Amino acid sequence: MLSKKAKYALQACLSLADEPFGQPILIADLAERDGIPKKFLEIILLDLRNAGILASRKGKGGGYFLARSPESITVGQIVRLLDGTLAPVPCVSQASYQPCGDCKDEGVCGIRMVMKDARDAISNVLDHASLADVRERVRKAKATPKSDLNWEI
Numbered sequence: 001m002l003s004k005k006a007k008y009a010l011q012a013c014l015s016l017a018d019e020p021f022g023q024p025i026l027i028a029d030l031a032e033r034d035g036i037p038k039k040f041l042e043i044i045l046l047d048l049r050n051a052g053i054l055a056s057r058k059g060k061g062g063g064y065f066l067a068r069s070p071e072s073i074t075v076g077q078i079v080r081l082l083d084g085t086l087a088p089v090p091c092v093s094q095a096s097y098q099p100c101g102d103c104k105d106e107g108v109c110g111i112r113m114v115m116k117d118a119r120d121a122i123s124n125v126l127d128h129a130s131l132a133d134v135r136e137r138v139r140k141a142k143a144t145p146k147s148d149l150n151w152e153i
Helices: 004-017 027-034 038-050 075-083 110-127 131-143
Strands: 054-057 063-066
Touching: 004 027, 004 038, 004 063, 004 075, 004 131, 027 038, 027 063, 038 054, 038 063, 038 075, 075 110
Parallel strands: none
Antiparallel strands: 054 063
């Protein structure tokens, strides 16, 4: 499950991606715009800056901005930074593998096989969705007239 911290980080990065590249935004403005508690946002933005996703400028006209283009920052990078591994169980994690104490033979463990497929599917989606891709999806959704949506199952 996506943590509140990762969700707020994604919201903040998407807001920053809407600004002209290199244009700093104050933490207070981001917090108010996105409905994120300011103190919590400060911690999140610092983590993102330390990871090279954001940059900051001090002083008058300062604030935070994307350090790279929205096309080069993926949702997967942000989620992993704040929530850690995407693996549902530790025995399929690529970054923090730990053997499962219940399993006699990982090579034939059906649960491990399915969980690895789940991890791979999640990784594939998140690692191929850039901030620019998400912005485009939102733009298209906003441009779609509500009457064109079909809610039939």
